[in-house]
Amino acid sequence: MEDLLILKNISRHISLNDQEISYFMSLLKEKKVQKKELILKQQQVCKEISFVQSGILRAFYLDAAGKESTIMFAVSDWWITDMFCFINQQPAMLNIEALEDSVILQLQKDSLDELYLKIPKFERFFRIMMQNAYIREQLRVIENLSLSAEERYDSFLQKYPLAAQRVTQKQIASYLGVTPEFLSTMKINKQKNNPS
Known part of the structure; x- marks a missing residue:
């Protein structure tokens, strides 16, 4: 079953019976997005949370x-949205772009609210997911305040090993808060200091 990845993701925190799985899957909309396509644009009302299937x-x-x-x-097996705008149904502050041809499963905000009522254990699942996202972002802010650019780059490589090989240097630099030129120089210096 192609949807197995999302069910494995959910089963890390809650158990579902066949009827609950069937209902949950009925709420999802599969969307194929092409490289460079925006699934969310700034100022557009954020109506979905997306699971990256591939x-x-x-x-x-x-x-x-x-x-x-x-x-x-x-990357695959991650959720993504503009969380503040999704929860509050406000215009997005962020853009969300496919960096390669991708398949996502989208859950609408009203469907999520319905899901909470019909299968309350999903509140637990999304609470854990949002807690983990909050922790990840708090740690990132602390890293940005306390670590050097090289240390932030090392942290990025640990957090996103698959993404590091599949995104552009410009995109990595914009995540780290440095220029692409600075990142390039830093990588060259790192290779000189740590020859394989």
Whole structure:
């Protein structure tokens, strides 16, 4: 069953019977997205949370001057949305873009609310998921305040080993808060200091 990945993801925190699985799966909408396609644009109301079945997506903020700041990458088996805007049904602060051809499963906000009522254990699942996301973002803020760019890059490689090989240097630099040129120089220096 192609949907097995999402069920494995959910089974890490809650157990579902066949009827609950069937109901949950009926709420999801599969969407195939092409490389560079935006599934969410800034100022568009954020109506879905997406599970990455295959491919890779990134959430980024685009400022008034056109500078991109990557907030997160989502590879297979990850969830992604503009959480504040999704929960509050407000215009998005972020863009979410496919970095390669991808398949996602989307759950609408009203379907999620319905799911909480019909299968209350999903509240536990999404609470754990949101707690983990909050912890991850808090740790990232602390890293940005306390670590050097090289240490942040090492942390990125540990967190996103698959993404590191599949995204551009510009996108990695925008995640780290450095220029692509600085990242390139840093990588060259790192290779000189740590020859294989």
